[in-house]
Amino acid sequence: MSTAPSIYTPVGHRPDWYWEEILGRRGLADRRVDGYEDAWLGMLFGQAQNEITGCSVHGGRYWEVVLDLRKLYDVLIRSARSLFLRRAAAAFNIDETYTPDQLPHTLRQSVCAPAICDRRSVANTIFPYAFATEFMGQRPTQMLGNVSFEDIIEIEELLPWESFDVDFAIGGIDSCGTASLHLNLDQHPELSFASTSDADYYFTNALADRLLPLRTQVEKYNARVQFAKEEKRKRTGVEPHIVGICIPMFFPLDLPGRSWLPYRASS
Structure with missing residues (x-):
């Protein structure tokens, strides 16, 4: 125990x-x-x-x-x-x-x-x-x-946090340009985001109070990532191999920030 x-x-x-x-x-x-x-x-x-x-x-x-x-x-x-x-x-x-x-x-x-x-x-x-x-x-x-x-x-x-299929995070403090950066980067055929909107609130909602994620939560999110990658491949003809996430409230919320910073490069 x-x-x-x-x-x-x-x-x-x-x-x-x-x-x-x-x-x-x-x-x-x-x-x-x-x-x-x-x-x-x-x-x-x-x-x-x-x-x-x-x-x-x-x-x-x-x-x-x-x-x-x-x-x-x-x-x-x-x-x-x-x-x-x-x-x-x-x-x-x-x-x-x-x-x-x-x-x-x-x-x-x-x-x-x-x-x-x-x-x-x-x-x-x-x-x-x-x-x-x-x-x-x-x-x-x-x-x-x-x-x-x-x-x-x-x-x-x-599961450990690195089990999520994400390579980098766009983290901000809200109204600081994270959405614009996300939408511009999403134009690159080799980059993919699980969320097609301007932000992804999965980690600030479903995982807001967790010190470790559940396997079911990881698998649910990774399935979204795989779907988004496949849709991007169909549109561009290129297999995206870099996955990002956009979290406007990344830094004000301590837990999401701590879960990602040890493993991912953020900007």
Whole structure:
């Protein structure tokens, strides 16, 4: 199980006990110091990149696992519910007098699994015995009723940002000429853009809060790129081999910028 998150959460969304421990380790006394939000984003992004790279180096596949904790409580056998609440209180540092509706809505975790493992094996084998034991005890599957973990968790494979079929980005701050540059470059037969309009908002909308993209998101965008390249080839008779993207709000939005700058040349 990875300790790195796969989506961005602001500094203020973490509880006080978390900051007392994390910031204490880094010698920072106050999380409200000016500029720390940028440092926090950089730390989260770096962790995510390191984790998926390490998983790939060891021949694994990297997964995002999202468990609906309240749904989990509902499907537990009745005799196991009180035990689960006590264990969850200890695992999540919650007061033991809380009620089930005070459980966190979801538990999001990243997992590096052997390449041979598919979504089902991650849900029904790896997740229950590598992580669920922390808040469910040694026999988590026996606490469920007539369901499996596969029924109550969402699992998606994660990919590195360089999996996107894009070679360069036209990044701007809006109303600074990115559209004109895009439309002019698009006249070159060897260049292709996934979006035929003056801008592509896929990374600022669908991926706005992600530290790592889902495989489904990468495949959806790359399919658009392949379609655009084929349409360009039909119009010009030349096979385009350089793919660009135009993002007018590239620099004001930290996450899209961080996801691209380490891998792509931008102008």
